[in-house]
Amino acid sequence: MQVSTQNRNKGAVISVSGDIDLYTSPDLRKEIAKLAKKKKNPLVVDLEQVDYMDSSGVATLVEGLQLTGRYEGSFRVASLNDGVREVFELARLDKVFDVYDNLDQALAGF
Amino acid sequence: MQVSTQNRNKGAVISVSGDIDLYTSPDLRKEIAKLAKKKKNPLVVDLEQVDYMDSSGVATLVEGLQLTGRYEGSFRVASLNDGVREVFELARLDKVFDVYDNLDQALAGF
Amino acid sequence: MRECLDIRIPGHPKMMKLVRSTVGQACEMVGFCARDSHAVVLAVDEGCTNIIRHCYRDCSEEDIVIRIRLFKNRIEILLRDFGEEIDLEKLRDCVEARRRELEKQGPVRPGGLGVILIDSIMDRVHYKSSQKFGTVLKMVKYVSPRGEGEVASKHSE
Amino acid sequence: MRECLDIRIPGHPKMMKLVRSTVGQACEMVGFCARDSHAVVLAVDEGCTNIIRHCYRDCSEEDIVIRIRLFKNRIEILLRDFGEEIDLEKLRDCVEARRRELEKQGPVRPGGLGVILIDSIMDRVHYKSSQKFGTVLKMVKYVSPRGEGEVASKHSE
Numbered sequence A, B: 001m002q003v004s005t006q007n008r009n010k011g012a013v014i015s016v017s018g019d020i021d022l023y024t025s026p027d028l029r030k031e032i033a034k035l036a037k038k039k040k041n042p043l044v045v046d047l048e049q050v051d052y053m054d055s056s057g058v059a060t061l062v063e064g065l066q067l068t069g070r071y072e073g074s075f076r077v078a079s080l081n082d083g084v085r086e087v088f089e090l091a092r093l094d095k096v097f098d099v100y101d102n103l104d105q106a107l108a109g110f
Numbered sequence C, D: 001m002r003e004c005l006d007i008r009i010p011g012h013p014k015m016m017k018l019v020r021s022t023v024g025q026a027c028e029m030v031g032f033c034a035r036d037s038h039a040v041v042l043a044v045d046e047g048c049t050n051i052i053r054h055c056y057r058d059c060s061e062e063d064i065v066i067r068i069r070l071f072k073n074r075i076e077i078l079l080r081d082f083g084e085e086i087d088l089e090k091l092r093d094c095v096e097a098r099r100r101e102l103e104k105q106g107p108v109r110p111g112g113l114g115v116i117l118i119d120s121i122m123d124r125v126h127y128k129s130s131q132k133f134g135t136v137l138k139m140v141k142y143v144s145p146r147g148e149g150e151v152a153s154k155h156s157e
């Protein structure tokens, strides 16, 4: 898994590529925590290049939602491929996240 | 592995897809033997859709070369991908076969 | 012919990618659609990471043995650890509680998702645990005759 | 952490696709380029099919155990069968004869290619055989610092 971040005005986009699993999710968690500390708003996680995500990835995103919630920031996930979308659905968390079809839509207005 | 054959004038083209290994090569062997019995000339094996071939596949093609040689038929292989080409090279048989970049070239004049 | 494969790996997160690739290929051989293959891979991954985290507590170098059995109409996967006996009653209660929580869409919290995923994906899930032999998690998934959509339709029932 | 994986399969050609997929993923994790990964997969495949054909004579239901060890700079793969002791001297002679034949580009015949491929691809190849423990084929391949082209350049030396 690779993570790279771009600042956009007051917000930030974390672009992830590769697999998000128990081995790699701590790196994503750290990056999200760092940006949440800076109160980035919105905080967008772009999953376009992610082929696989397990429950540790979902848990990491739920944490992001909680962290940004503390300063009333908007936490957004963009570009879920079929497999990633299914994990959210199976975990019944698909309604909990602000999911955008692509990065442009996630960033609209910023 | 899947094999399908098209007759072309006096010749025939065997199109193979999938992996040619110890498990699947007997099917290819059977098809080549059948067409060699009918003295098809040229006998072209199109490997464009083959991702993987092991030494049992190479042995099968060497047999084809021998069978068609008996009636002075031309045995041709077309569209080797990198992996397949490498097996020929490693087995030092790349010079033994009439190898064509694509099916059109293998069929030129037929 | 028995179509059976045993894999033995150290219980470390780094090995999961290798397990996923093998299980994915096994699913393809059985004839699962891409969606179901992905789901089975996910269930096996969750089963293994649960062993690493809860049974080996992220620190043991014990192994995990994965047995994969291929059938015409299904795949059977057994995960075996070499840890302490676990309280299956407690596990079941914990899962039931988490499931109700998610159904009510109450306050969102991370964690507690792995067992739910396994349960939603696989057609049969059975734990067996003993002090002597550790825990075996047996999971079975049938090839859906309807193909695509099986997983989704099941969880929205 | 040990990065080590044991796979146990029945000695049947149908299982090879599964082995290839696992070995391919292991090579990727070590950091081999696509070309070298493919070559290592081929060598393992040839080693296994030799066991199936020559040691188990296409009919036994005995198992093959494949041990894969991942290192920073190399992969080590051990193939183990449960068959009779084999005559390693004879094997070596047979390979040498076939190699000379191919180098001279004499009359072409099928067969006798598997061991040549293994030998050309892997950096170290070692057989050990005994009546009691069957045969173990140990193969080592180093990650080429130059990347692409390693296999090709080696065989044309």
Ligand SMILES: Nc1ncnc2c1ncn2[C@@H]1O[C@H](COP(=O)(O)OP(=O)(O)O)[C@@H](O)[C@H]1O
Binding pocket: C050, C051, C053, C054, C055, C086, C091, C094, C110, C111, C112, C113, C114, C115, C116, C135
């Ligand atoms: N293999 C296991 N060994 C011991 N306990 C387990 C195992 N799998 C699950 N559990 C228990 O079930 C609970 C729920 O697991 P899970 O759904 O994966 O969520 P999480 O891992 O986030 O807690 C765990 O907290 C643990 O107490």
Ligand SMILES: Nc1ncnc2c1ncn2[C@@H]1O[C@H](COP(=O)(O)OP(=O)(O)O)[C@@H](O)[C@H]1O
Binding pocket: D050, D051, D053, D054, D055, D086, D091, D094, D110, D111, D112, D113, D114, D115, D116, D135
């Ligand atoms: N695992 C093995 N057990 C016993 N004999 C073997 C084994 N591997 C190779 N051999 C011997 O070496 C010879 C050459 O093997 P190989 O290069 O794979 O070509 P082929 O399988 O086409 O004969 C075989 O014919 C066999 O006698």
